[in-house]
Amino acid sequence: MGQCCTKQVAVSTVNGDQSKTSNEAPTSSVTGGGGGGGASSHSGKNTPAYSFTASPFTSPLPAGVAPSPARTPGRKFRWPLPPPSPAKPIMAALRRRQGKSPRPKDGPIPEEQNGDEGERERELDKNFGYGKNFGARFELGKEVGRGHFGHTCWAKGKKGELKGQPVAVKIISKAKMTTAISIEDVRREVKILKALSGHKNLIKFHDAFEDSNNVYIVMELCEGGELLDRILARGGRYTEEDAKSIIVQILSVVAFCHLQGVVHRDLKPENFLFTTRDEDAPLKVIDFGLSDFIRPDQRLNDIVGSAYYVAPEVLHRSYSTEGDLWSIGVITYILLCGSRPFWARTESGIFRSVLRADPNFNDSPWPEVSPEGKDFVKRLLNKDHRKRMTAVQALAHPWLRDESRDLPLDISIYKLVKSYIRATPLKRAALKALSKAITEDELIYLRAQFRLLDPKHGYVTLDNFRTALTKNATDAMREARVSDILNLMEPLSYKKMDFEEFCAAAISTYQLEALEGWEKIASTAFEFFEIEGNRSISVEELAQEMSLGPTAYPLLNDWIRTSDGKLSFLGYTKFLHGVTLRNANSRHR
Numbered sequence: 001m002g003q004c005c006t007k008q009v010a011v012s013t014v015n016g017d018q019s020k021t022s023n024e025a026p027t028s029s030v031t032g033g034g035g036g037g038g039a040s041s042h043s044g045k046n047t048p049a050y051s052f053t054a055s056p057f058t059s060p061l062p063a064g065v066a067p068s069p070a071r072t073p074g075r076k077f078r079w080p081l082p083p084p085s086p087a088k089p090i091m092a093a094l095r096r097r098q099g100k101s102p103r104p105k106d107g108p109i110p111e112e113q114n115g116d117e118g119e120r121e122r123e124l125d126k127n128f129g130y131g132k133n134f135g136a137r138f139e140l141g142k143e144v145g146r147g148h149f150g151h152t153c154w155a156k157g158k159k160g161e162l163k164g165q166p167v168a169v170k171i172i173s174k175a176k177m178t179t180a181i182s183i184e185d186v187r188r189e190v191k192i193l194k195a196l197s198g199h200k201n202l203i204k205f206h207d208a209f210e211d212s213n214n215v216y217i218v219m220e221l222c223e224g225g226e227l228l229d230r231i232l233a234r235g236g237r238y239t240e241e242d243a244k245s246i247i248v249q250i251l252s253v254v255a256f257c258h259l260q261g262v263v264h265r266d267l268k269p270e271n272f273l274f275t276t277r278d279e280d281a282p283l284k285v286i287d288f289g290l291s292d293f294i295r296p297d298q299r300l301n302d303i304v305g306s307a308y309y310v311a312p313e314v315l316h317r318s319y320s321t322e323g324d325l326w327s328i329g330v331i332t333y334i335l336l337c338g339s340r341p342f343w344a345r346t347e348s349g350i351f352r353s354v355l356r357a358d359p360n361f362n363d364s365p366w367p368e369v370s371p372e373g374k375d376f377v378k379r380l381l382n383k384d385h386r387k388r389m390t391a392v393q394a395l396a397h398p399w400l401r402d403e404s405r406d407l408p409l410d411i412s413i414y415k416l417v418k419s420y421i422r423a424t425p426l427k428r429a430a431l432k433a434l435s436k437a438i439t440e441d442e443l444i445y446l447r448a449q450f451r452l453l454d455p456k457h458g459y460v461t462l463d464n465f466r467t468a469l470t471k472n473a474t475d476a477m478r479e480a481r482v483s484d485i486l487n488l489m490e491p492l493s494y495k496k497m498d499f500e501e502f503c504a505a506a507i508s509t510y511q512l513e514a515l516e517g518w519e520k521i522a523s524t525a526f527e528f529f530e531i532e533g534n535r536s537i538s539v540e541e542l543a544q545e546m547s548l549g550p551t552a553y554p555l556l557n558d559w560i561r562t563s564d565g566k567l568s569f570l571g572y573t574k575f576l577h578g579v580t581l582r583n584a585n586s587r588h589r
């Protein structure tokens, strides 16, 4: 499946007139409605209002268009609230799936191919291989929710394990699956739901069925309504304590998904449901309709998500799991102040704001929000995805830290350790010095990760990394080929690593640079480096260390002390950071 197919994703306009009132039942959802040429109606995955084939990074900002102001005006959730995300899929993206050429003759019909629509649709294979006996197994009841792609109904099991039990059934019409991609999307949604299991904040999948008209996704019923409705019911914002309990649950399930190699790509308050109407009911993430499997080193390029929650690197078409953390930053910002961090009346205006504007942390109620709360949000809304916290790091952040709650394993540790063991001795020495200068906040997270690797006599080897992954494996992890990263960690099979070296291996210079105390950390680290790692180095050698060509020599010259030919403080920090030739050149002005 999925041979060489391209992905065309619809774009809906943001319709500021749409509204949702507090009187609506909490289980009802934002309907697309509101006119808008059918684009925003409940129209299925294949009815774009308009579509792009180029990056929206360029399209909303043609040459000569002035950038948006540095700060988003402090927009409040007004009452009634315009829906935060009527634009589900935000742009049409044609993409070729990786490594799937050549296209087989009988493969899926490519989206861009011209030809008779009816003819093409007749050729589409809408058989999913799911059970055909939905009607015999379940009795369908009233509608409980509606999204752009499907409507969800209450149902009751007629026989089998679910006999007499209420469930939710998401019904997706086959008539609306008019492209190979829209079919593939449904197939993938079910596959991900099936493969991911075992987290308390993840909607429990029961089964999938089909008939000639619809696909039916049967899952656990959540009777407490959407997080969005609760935010509205509270007048737009939460107390810090209540916000924390929501965000911990969101991070916990997202950390699980990321470890399993699944990126959600549509995190927003409508996609979190409470199991019951109780105030402290658990929260469940739903709607994996835009989710995908992702390997640890893979970058995705199709632009999907909901406009208010989409990360800058998604708009730049090169992203990974960090995009979900940005969305969680947006959700936290909304919970804490009742406003959206990036706001505009048009979709292109929202994109501009996401790419360029700094969220407002000055206006009320921000002065009353704890410094930890503000720092937490800022570290998720960092436009540089490399500087953003991972879900597990966010759980360990002082705002949320709770000694009684175990931290989960973080897949980013694997990526960082892999790079470290493949780095040059000078780079490893530089990182070792840096790791000696980090603060207790970072150490708490690192100690927890080291413990999860179950060290023997204070050391870990490749086996420890392998076992820790295996212990957490679900079918999703296998499907996403997460363990492929272990092959790249092969050098570790010949050596063992103590906690000190693990710290050097598992820290990220980019993330540390984002800390307020970075300058102090860097200068302390340099003192250690001077004692244990600094050595005289030629410009040519330094360029080779950093995989740079001769054009970078003039720049690198400034990083070496004339007094002794060793790295200067500037050189040390730049070396740690690493540069690509492009920014090496652009910085040399």
Ligand SMILES: Nc1ncnc2c1ncn2[C@@H]1O[C@H](COP(=O)(O)OP(=O)(O)OP(=O)(O)O)[C@@H](O)[C@H]1O
Binding pocket: 027, 028, 029, 088, 144, 145, 146, 147, 148, 149, 150, 151, 152, 168, 170, 203, 219, 220, 221, 222, 223, 226, 270, 271, 273, 286, 287, 288, 289
């Ligand atoms: N398990 C469930 N229990 C109760 N209600 C549910 C459940 N799953 C979905 N719903 C309701 O149905 C709505 C639509 O479901 P879902 O988000 O999966 O559909 P969608 O068409 O993919 O949505 P979107 O418009 O975000 O693309 C949800 O917002 C929610 O209100």
Ligand SMILES: [Ca+2]
Binding pocket: 147, 270, 271, 287
């Ligand atoms: Ca949804």
